[in-house]
Amino acid sequence: MENKFEKNICCIGAGYVGGPTMSVIASNCPELRVDVVDINEERIDAWNCNDFSKLPVFEPGLENIVKKCRGINLFFSNKVEECISKADIIFISVNTPTKKKGVGAGFASDLKWIESSARQIAKFARNHTVVVEKSTLPVKTAETIKTILNSSIESSDASLEEKNKTFSIVSNPEFLAEGTAINDLQNPDRVLIGGDDNYSINLISGIYKKWIDSHKIITTNLWSSELSKLVSNAFLAQRISSINSISALCEVTGANILEVAGAIGTDTRIGKKFLRPGPGFGGSCFKKDILNLVYLCRYYGLNEVADYWEQVVKINYWQQKRISALVIKNLFGTLSNKKLTIFGFSFKANTNDTRESPSINISKDLLQEGAKLNFYDPKVNQNQIFKDLNEREEEGNIFVYKDPYEAVKGADAVLILTEWNEFNYYNWENIYSVMRKPSWIFDSRISLEQNHLRKIGFKVWTLGTS
Numbered sequence: 001m002e003n004k005f006e007k008n009i010c011c012i013g014a015g016y017v018g019g020p021t022m023s024v025i026a027s028n029c030p031e032l033r034v035d036v037v038d039i040n041e042e043r044i045d046a047w048n049c050n051d052f053s054k055l056p057v058f059e060p061g062l063e064n065i066v067k068k069c070r071g072i073n074l075f076f077s078n079k080v081e082e083c084i085s086k087a088d089i090i091f092i093s094v095n096t097p098t099k100k101k102g103v104g105a106g107f108a109s110d111l112k113w114i115e116s117s118a119r120q121i122a123k124f125a126r127n128h129t130v131v132v133e134k135s136t137l138p139v140k141t142a143e144t145i146k147t148i149l150n151s152s153i154e155s156s157d158a159s160l161e162e163k164n165k166t167f168s169i170v171s172n173p174e175f176l177a178e179g180t181a182i183n184d185l186q187n188p189d190r191v192l193i194g195g196d197d198n199y200s201i202n203l204i205s206g207i208y209k210k211w212i213d214s215h216k217i218i219t220t221n222l223w224s225s226e227l228s229k230l231v232s233n234a235f236l237a238q239r240i241s242s243i244n245s246i247s248a249l250c251e252v253t254g255a256n257i258l259e260v261a262g263a264i265g266t267d268t269r270i271g272k273k274f275l276r277p278g279p280g281f282g283g284s285c286f287k288k289d290i291l292n293l294v295y296l297c298r299y300y301g302l303n304e305v306a307d308y309w310e311q312v313v314k315i316n317y318w319q320q321k322r323i324s325a326l327v328i329k330n331l332f333g334t335l336s337n338k339k340l341t342i343f344g345f346s347f348k349a350n351t352n353d354t355r356e357s358p359s360i361n362i363s364k365d366l367l368q369e370g371a372k373l374n375f376y377d378p379k380v381n382q383n384q385i386f387k388d389l390n391e392r393e394e395e396g397n398i399f400v401y402k403d404p405y406e407a408v409k410g411a412d413a414v415l416i417l418t419e420w421n422e423f424n425y426y427n428w429e430n431i432y433s434v435m436r437k438p439s440w441i442f443d444s445r446i447s448l449e450q451n452h453l454r455k456i457g458f459k460v461w462t463l464g465t466s
C-alpha cells in the first residue's frame with residue numbers, strides 16, 4: 001500500500017512525554033505519520049481505549065487532540081521493531097530514573113532503557129534515520145547512543161543493507177510541565193535543538209515551525225542542549241527551595257510568605273513565576289535531574305558545585321519533614337487513634353501523576369505515628385495510592401474516597417497537599433460539622449481563606465504565616 005505521508009515518525013515511549021508530545025506533533029503536522037510505541041501493553045491499550053476519559057495520561061486538552069488524530073496520522077502500538085524499521089525520525093522518550101544500585105546509585109540516571117532503545121534502533125532501522133533524544137539525559141549521552149548505533153554498521157557480520165545504514169543524533173529536550181502540557185507544547189517559551197549536522201537540525205526545526213515562531217527555536221551544539229535541560233530544571237527547583245526555606249522563617253517572625261514572594265517577584269530581575277511556596281516540589285524530574293547534575297559535577301571533580309545543587313534537594317526533603325512534624329505537634333504529639341484526611345495526592349493540580357508527590361512522604365510519616373488516613377484526590381485512583389504508600393486494604397490504615405464529604409467524617413484534621421481548585425469551593429461549614437473537635441486544617445498550599453475557616457471554628461495552620 002502506498003504511504004500517503006511525507007515522513008514517518010516513531011516515538012519510543014508512550015508516557016507523560018511521548019503521548020502528549022506526539023499527539024501535538026500529529027495534530028499540527030497532518031502530513032506526518034506518527035507511531036508511538038511502548039513495551040507496556042497495558043499503557044498502549046489505554047491509549048487505544050474507546051472511552052477517551054480513560055487515556056493513561058490526564059492532561060487538560062489532550063483528550064480532544066487524541067480524538068482528532070488517533071487512527072488518522074497518530075497510532076499507538078507495541079510494534080516497536082516494525083515502526084522503527086519504517087521511521088525516518090525516531091524520538092526516544094523513555095524513562096530515565098535515578099539508578100537504584102551500582103555505580104552512581106542514588107544520583108546518576110539509569111540509562112538502561114535508553115541503551116535498549118538504541119540497540120533496537122541499531123538493529124531495525126533502515127537507510128538514514130535521525131534519532132532524537134527527547135528524554136532528559138546526562139551530558140554526553142549522545143556519544144553513547146552514537147557508539148551503539150554505529151557498532152551495528154561496523155560489525156564484521158553486518159549485511160550490505162546494514163552497512164548502508166546511517167544515523168544522526170539530535171538532542172531536543174522537552175520542557176512541558178504536567179497539568180499544562182498541551183498548552184506548553186502548543187505555545188512553548190522555546191524549542192531547543194542541539195546537533196552537529198544541519199540536515200537533521202533543519203528537519204526537526206521544520207516540524208516545530210509548522211506551529212511555532214522561528215525565533216523561539218534555539219539551536220546549539222549537542223552538549224549545550226543536553227546540559228541546558230538539566231540546568232533548567234535545577235534553576236526552577238532552586239527557586240522553589242528558596243521560597244520554601246523562607247516560608248519557615250515567615251512562620252516564626254510574623255512575615256507572610258505570599259507578601260514576601262509578591263514583593264520580591266515584582267523586581268523584574270527576579271520575576272514572579274515559580275515563587276509559590278508549598279510542601280516541597282514533587283514530580284518525576286526535579287529531584288532526579290538535580291541528583292544527576294550533582295553526580296556529573298562530582299564525576300568531573302567539581303565537589304563545591306555538586307554540594308551547592310544537592311542542597312536544593314535536601315531543603316525540599318526538609319520542608320516535607322517539617323510539615324509532618326508540625327501536624328503531629330499540633331495534634332498533641334500523638335496520632336494514634338486519630339483520623340486524618342488528606343486532600344490531594346497528585347504532585348500538583350491537574351494531573352493524575354503521583355511520582356515523588358510530597359503527599360507520599362508526608363502520609364508515610366503520619367502513618368508511622370499511628371494515624372489512620374482518609375484520602376480524596378479528584379484524579380488519582382485508589383490502587384495508585386495503596387501502591388505508593390506500600391499499604392494493603394486489609395491492613396485498615398488507609399481509606400480512599402470518591403466523595404470528599406465522606407472522607408472527612410470523624411476526622412481530626414484535613415491536610416491540603418495539592419492545590420486542586422475545587423477545594424476552594426467546598427462547603428467548609430458542612431465539613432466542620434462532621435469532623436471531631438478540635439478540628440484542624442493544615443493548608444500547605446495556601447489555597448484556602450484562613451479567616452473564613454477560623455470563623456467557622458477550625459484551628460488553622462497555613463504555610464508561611466504565623
Ligand code: NAD
Pocket residue numbers: 012013014015016017018037038039040043080093094095096113116117134135136137174175176177178284285
Ligand atoms: P514515563 O515513565 O511516563 O514513560 C516512559 C515510557 O517508556 C514507559 O511507558 C516505558 O514502558 C517506555 N519504555 C521504556 N523502555 C522502552 C523500550 N525499550 N521500548 C519501548 N518503550 C519503552 O516517562 P515520562 O514522564 O514520559 O518521561 C520520559 C522522559 O522525559 C524522561 O527522561 C523524563 O525525565 C523526561 N521528561 C519528562 C517530563 C514530564 O513532565 N514527565 C517533562 C520533560 C521531560
Ligand code: UGA
Pocket residue numbers: 136174175176177178179233236240273274275276277278279280281282283284285286347348349
Ligand atoms: C517541571 C518543569 O516545570 C518542566 O519545564 C520540565 O519539563 C519538567 O519538570 C520535567 O522535566 O519533567 P513538572 O514537574 O511537570 O514540570 O511541574 P512543575 O509545574 O514544574 O511543578 C513541579 C513541582 O513543583 C510540583 O510539585 C509543584 O507543586 C511544585 N511547585 C511549582 C511549587 O511548589 N511552587 C511553584 O511555584 C511551582
